[in-house]
Amino acid sequence: MNSIRSSLDQFMKNKDWRRRYEELREEVLSYPKIQTFQQEHPEVTEEAMENNMMKLFEYKRERQNCDTCPGLENCPNMMQGYQPELYSDTGQLTVRYHPCRLKQQADEQKRQQSLIQSMHIPKEILEASFDDVEQDHASRLSASNACLKFAFEANPGEDATGLYLHGKFGVGKTYMIGAIANELVARDISSMIVYAPDFFREMKQALSDGTVQEKMDEVKNAEVLMLDDIGAETTSAWIRDDVLGVILQYRLMQKLPTVYTSNYDYDELENHLAYSQKGGIEELKAKRIMERVKHLTVPVFVDGKNRREM
Known part of the structure; x- marks a missing residue:
């Protein structure tokens, strides 16, 4: 039985998967908000970006949902009503979530009703x-x-x-x-x-x-x-x-x-x-x-x- 490592190596050599990965990578790196982040945080290296490509993909997917917000009740994000933001922590890339404007308004309304x-x-x-x-x-x-x-x-x-x-x-x-x-x-x-x-x-x-x-x-x-x-x-x-x-x-x-x-x-x-x-x-x-x-x-x-x- 092949080891997990060899299976992954084989998977990475698959041309179709590789081509799809490169397409997603380009989409991620060309996303305007990610480009703006890079410009504002030159301390985040290309290597750090490459090593956190899955985080960037997650950020892009969730942030695009916010760009075309369907309303709080129909929010498709993993955490409904929460918006992702990119942060630089001593040159390291991280994604944090905070309540979006609609979530904050809804929470304030609940607080007031209480x-x-x-x-x-x-x-x-x-x-x-x-x-x-x-x-x-x-x-x-x-x-x-x-x-x-x-x-x-x-x-x-x-x-x-x-x-x-x-x-x-x-x-x-x-x-x-x-x-x-x-x-x-x-x-x-x-x-x-x-x-x-x-x-x-x-x-x-x-x-x-x-x-x-x-x-x-x-x-x-x-x-x-x-x-x-x-x-x-x-x-x-x-x-x-x-x-x-x-x-x-x-x-x-x-x-x-x-x-x-x-x-x-x-x-x-x-x-x-x-x-x-x-x-x-x-x-x-x-x-x-x-x-x-x-x-x-x-x-x-x-x-x-x-x-x-x-």
Whole structure:
């Protein structure tokens, strides 16, 4: 049996293979980006180029894919979204890969999206923008400006002041907090939007599986917390005092701002919180909760057409 070495020698003597190799070699060395590299790095010798012909072939193949980029999802490179570059290291030739522009943009978009968390919030709210807030009513214009100002000035860890957006159904309160979340992304501030009725319902269910503390920690530690439609939930003393009260107290101590939306104004929400499922009235406990809310929010009234009926 012939040795591997002799088999390779025989293979190298094959004229067809040799001719094809020379053609590929010429294609590689005539590739404009490789020629530019040679001109810029005279320390890389012809011998080094010859000894690394397979690396150069790999570089040319992958770089040509980038030259005719079909888009990130259809990238044919060995490492999708990565672009090859030639480097000279003390006269030695090497090929390195780095994320291409499209890959960097996609990674940045994912990073930004990770800054917005949500619980039970529709997708269109997570894509909200102040550019799309209709300015067809003086109240909506004023509210939009207040929300934008908050997004520009919010300072988690230093200032716990948030907003309390209140008004009738369908006037765009939830959409505005989605727009706030996206503006905060530009400042690298994370936020969490929580649909309050579903969250409080989930907390009751968490009693049975022992995840109450875990769920509460996730919400109370958000840099900017947005409680959507607070007051729409069925009130219970436990939810009011041991969930909402604990969350708000923690955020007060940590100076973390909270934004609310509600169909109730301050007084109406206080009345709502005073009633429990069991029919009792606990005005003092409701007042304690509302003192925290009032002290750390700016009330913003939102009015206008009901978007849900259009």
